[in-house]
Amino acid sequence: MSETLVLDRLDDWRRSHDCGALRASDVGSEVCLMGWAQFRRDHGGLIFIDLRDRGGLTQVVFCPEGSAEALERAHVLRTEYVLAVKGRVRPRPEGMANPGMPTGEIEVEITEFKLLNTAATPPFPIEDRIDASELLRLKYRYLDLRRPKLAGNLILRHHAVQSIRRYLDGLGFLEVETPVLTRSTPEGARDFLVPSRINNGSFYALPQSPQLFKQLLMMSGFDRYYQVVKCFRDEDLRADRQPEFTQVDIEMSFVDEEQIMGMAENMVRTMFKEAMDIALPDVFPRMTYADAIRDYGLDKPDVRFGLKLVDVTEVVRGSQFQVFAKAELVKGIRVAGGAALSRKEIDDLTEFVKIYGAKGLAWIKIKEGEWQSPFAKFLSDEERAGLAEAFGLEVGDIVFFQAGAAEMVNTALGYLRIQLGERFSLIPEGSFAPVWVTDFPLLEYDPEAKRFAAKHHPFTAPQSGHLEKLAEAPGQALSRAYDLVLNGNEIGGGSIRIHDRATQKAMFAALGIEDQEAEDKFGFLLKALEFGAPPHGGIAFGLDRLIMILAGAKSIRDVIAFPKTQKAMCLLTDAPAGVSAGQLRELGIKLRSRDKDKDKA
The missing domain is CATH 2.40.50.140 (Nucleic acid-binding proteins)
Structure with missing residues (x-):
């Protein structure tokens, strides 16, 4: 009809x-x-x-x-x-x-x-209460965007971005566009490469961030810059990752950490109020990186609820339970009333922590007159007393333990803590708890590459007195970096930058980048640093993640108009796709089959 x-x-x-x-x-x-x-x-x-x-x-x-x-x-x-x-x-x-x-x-x-x-019958109802799969909805994204909830997310995104622009414009910032076709500087995630037809055999890279260009703008005298910019990273995807994403990128000259953090904090506070009429705290609390790892296991702590991690390494140092006795670090989480968990629920949590490198999950249930646990018989009376005091144990509690290498212990328990917070409804619904994390390590050791890598990026300035540590004890050097975390999500990260050639070369040396390699990759930056670069710093906000939290969405795909799947596919347009032989000839590219066995050889 x-x-x-x-x-x-x-x-x-x-x-x-x-x-x-x-x-x-x-x-x-x-x-x-x-x-x-x-x-x-x-x-x-x-x-x-x-x-x-x-x-x-x-x-x-x-x-x-x-x-x-x-x-x-x-x-x-x-x-x-x-x-x-x-x-x-x-x-x-x-x-x-x-x-x-x-x-x-x-x-x-x-x-x-x-x-x-007229219209054909839609493959799913155009309403919020639907059970259609996400893959089907992504294939018909133009229909999915008609749904009020999804349309509302994009409208919210628009209002949030307009609030940010108004705020920054009122402070005298200039919006400047930086190049999308640039050169590959492989420090961090993989670049997306773009072959050049005119310069055969050469490649552009899509920017992972405008970092170097915004620093060059500071050297050009544009002392307050911002940009709402597309960035690209060729990396494995999760619910909060996309191969292309949007940043609110900000840089300022003649400032210190306090000024940048104050500006950014008030920007987020203003945006929440104008876009959703949500009042964030007048002052955002702060904690050091070391304290975040100690208490929460992660450098992006969700401070909306308790369940802090407790270090009991010394309490069980000489234990007959060898998993504890020989471990670099032993930590635990006490859950009040958690003894009601079934064995199957505990087994599910055990499988969960294995995602983060754990081999298992130790636990103790505190029952009336006894401790129920597969390893309780190995604990001495003194160790039991020490654990009871460290955790403040009461009847009905359960304690989960992790033992081993410090990074694995903290990461596994950090994510287990979030899982337990959700499982026991400890997270206040509709609450927002921002926190600044500061005093990050400047470098972190990469065991696979067997060298140090930048914790943030190689242009981050060391704290006063820590430059010397780059050569002597690189793992102890602290940076002038700061992250803004909201509800367990890093929404923004920044730092004071290196603004002189000597310090930048020292940083490259600590990363194992030889002088010639530094010139090849970053010669333009090193040259610019010779011409009177001002002290400068900045911050970048992940807009997609920020809007996801503001909208109460489960994934950033719900706040992006046309997102990719977790396999970096666009189901709507079937991208990425093959190209013609003629196009490849123009680019001087010949494709070959990937033989994994040959690649390994």
């Missing part, structure tokens, strides 16, 4: 309101609305349609009082047909108002309408 319908033209029709705008104060007004038919209810002598656009829903009614001709024609209308309607706003009949809808007090009595387009 839809193929034989004659579609109308808009001609001189003009939309007077969006579908979420009309209220009781508009009763009696003549209006023109345009949108999609969300729901259709045919009551014989009356046809009701909920008309939807990005503004919301308005109930329109085709009835003899409005137009018998329009009512007759309306029998062909179906879900997702595109309509333009004219009519008169009237109150809904007594008892029929819908307080759950902003437009729920009124309806529009239709006098005439135009059918602008």
Whole structure:
């Protein structure tokens, strides 16, 4: 039927309101609305349609009082047909108002309408309560974006970005665009490479961040810069990662950490208030990296709930339980009332920590008159007393332990802590707890590469007095870096930058980058540092992650218009895809089959 319908033209029709705008104060007004038919209810002598656009829903009614001709024609209308309607706003009949809808007090009595387009039956309902798979919704993303929740996320994103722009503009920042085609500087994640046709055999790289360009802008005298910018990283994906993502990138000259953190803190506070009317604390608390790892196991602590980690290495140092006795670090988490967990639930948690390199999960249930545990018999009375005091144990508690290398112990328990917080409903719903993490190590040892790597990036300045440690004890050098963490998510990270050539070369040397390699990769930066670079620093916010938290979404895919899957695929356009042999010839590229055995050889 839809193929034989004659579609109308808009001609001189003009939309007077969006579908979420009309209220009781508009009763009696003549209006023109345009949108999609969300729901259709045919009551014989009356046809009701909920008309939807990005503004919301308005109930329109085709009835003899409005137009018998329009009512007759309306029998062909179906879900997702595109309509333009004219009519008169009237109150809904007594008892029929819908307080759950902003437009729920009124309806529009239709006098005439135009059918602008028909629609095939959607592969899933265009409503928030659906059980369609994410893969199906990504394939039909243009339909998924019609759903009010997803559309609302993008509208929220728009308002948040506008708030950020207003704030920074008010402080005298300039928005400057930096190149998308640049050179590969493989320090960090893998680059996305772009072959050059004109310069055959050479490649551009898509930027992982505008880091070097924004520093060069500081050297150019543009002392307050920002950019809402696309960045690219060719890395394994998770729920909070995409191959292309958006940063709010900021850099300032003649400033210290306090000024940058104060500016950034107030920006986030302002954005939350303007975009969602959420009041964040007047002052964001701070903790050092060392304290974050000690108490929470992670450098992005979720401070909305307790369950702090407790170090009991010395308590069990000489234990007959050899897993504890020989471990570099032994830590535990006490869960009040957690002894009610079943063995299957504990087994599930054991499998969970294995994701983070743990071989298992030790535990003790505190019962009346006994400690239930596979290893409790190995604990001496003195060790039991020490553990009871360290954790403040009471009947009904459970304690989970992890023992081994410090990094594994902290990481496994850090993520277990979050899992337990969710399992026992310890995280206050709708709460927001920002915290600054400071005093990061400048370098961290990479056991695979057998060398030190930059904790943030190689342009981060060392703290006063720590430059000498780069050569003597690189693992002890602290940086002038700072991260802003919100609800266990790092939403922003920055640092004071190195602004002289000698310090930058010392940093490269500590990373094992020889002079010639430094010149080849970063010669333009080293040269620029010779021409009076000002002290400068900045911060970059992951916009997708920030909006995800603000919207209460589970994944950043829910706040990006056209995201990729966890395998970096675009199901809508089937990207990435092959290209023609002619295109490859122009680029001087020949493809070969990947033989894993040969690659290993």
